[in-house]
Amino acid sequence: MEKGLNQFFTDYVKKESLFASKKALQSNYIPDMLEHRDEEINQIAQVLAPVLRGDRPSNLFIYGKTGTGKTVSIKHVTQNLVQVAKNQEVALNVCYVNCKLKKITDTEYRLIAHLSRELGKEIPATGLPTDEVYKIFLAALEEAKTNMILVLDEIDHLVQKAGDELLYNLVRHNAELENSQIAVVGISNDLVFTDHIDPRVKSSLSEEELLFAPYNALQIQDILRKRTSQGFGKGKIEPGVVEKCAAFAAREHGDARRAIDLLRVAGELAERNNEPKVCVSHLDVAEAKIEKDRVVESVTKQPKQVQAVLHSIFHTADSERKIIFTGEVYSEYSELCAKIGLRPLTQRRVSDVIGELDMLGIINARVISKGRYGRTREITIPLAEQMVEHLTGLLKDALFFS
């Protein structure tokens, strides 16, 4: 056994990797050159440039679907900006926040607390008045005498949870600063997001706007070629793989990030199977694996109550039936709670939990009216049967044995 393991590791090191630089294929990688986004990058740069002269840049609002390069573009620009600012000795602080991260930046308090921590202040997770946290934050900023560019990614999530007052406060407090200024860059996947917010907030937040259109198949192909030439070793990819991947991505969603993920995972799979090249068949397997990993991860990370609700949903939908309703889920859930000794949540809360699960994409829940028979959510499970079984197993472990 020992020897076998030893052999494995030795072989592993000796073996030539398919990857030249895996970094270039990871989703947080920011390339030096972005394909097909020159125009957008230019515009962002123009809006933000005044900060180098010590002026406050206009607030900027960026729309576009996922995987259209919004995040990479802004990061690309701000990285450069920070670099130049450093050389020119201009005080500049760029703060990138992904508002989607639960428990970290999904309320006003947590956002401001997070920003304060970025500036080196200790803020407790709870207990302080939000006003107080604002004061600490603004004081820290004032003290630093720096201009801040605040990038709020997935801002639609934040506003949905915390309300648009938050943005208003941010802009309002900005006016009280003497030595520092904040410019807000909002990024949203939701194209109609600004229709739902207070017009005052809207006008001040989107002094400048920018729309990212989805990439088409050819553009995705270019991007993938660029990345693969960096990320993979030469000749490690069968001809046609990149094309297929691009075509697939363009047809399905126009999401470049997912296309890159797909290639990376395909490469990992090929490598694990000791195959010399990445070929088309790996793409399908990779697609399935990515989806599986995504779902498994988000399910296992959920709190117990949410898992219990999900388990109830799976259990209810078990027998042939595809469509189920809130009431059924709730009674199943109540039983489950009794069985495992969990204090049951109210139906009100479970209703919200079902909504959250829908947001995560683990289930589809649509509010429908059944006429005389009331109104409810119609829940369907978009996952493969195998997947559901796998998850049910995981949930059982999590719920019954702990």
Add this chain to the structure above:
DNA sequence: CGAGATTCATGTGAAGTATACCTTTAGGCTTAA
């Protein structure tokens, strides 16, 4: 037969509650003069 009223099951908003945590403050104890 069809327009309008009724109905059901639960969606949904607002307000209230429990919990966990924070700062402030008052009291008690120790220490040094």
Add this chain to the structure above:
DNA sequence: AAGCCTAAAGGTATACTTCACATGAATCTCGTA
């Protein structure tokens, strides 16, 4: 008397509950053709 520590008081954010009202199409009702 001054200094320091502790515990209670008073306050907040968050997750959840309670209360009460909103929803919207299938079904029922009843007037009319």
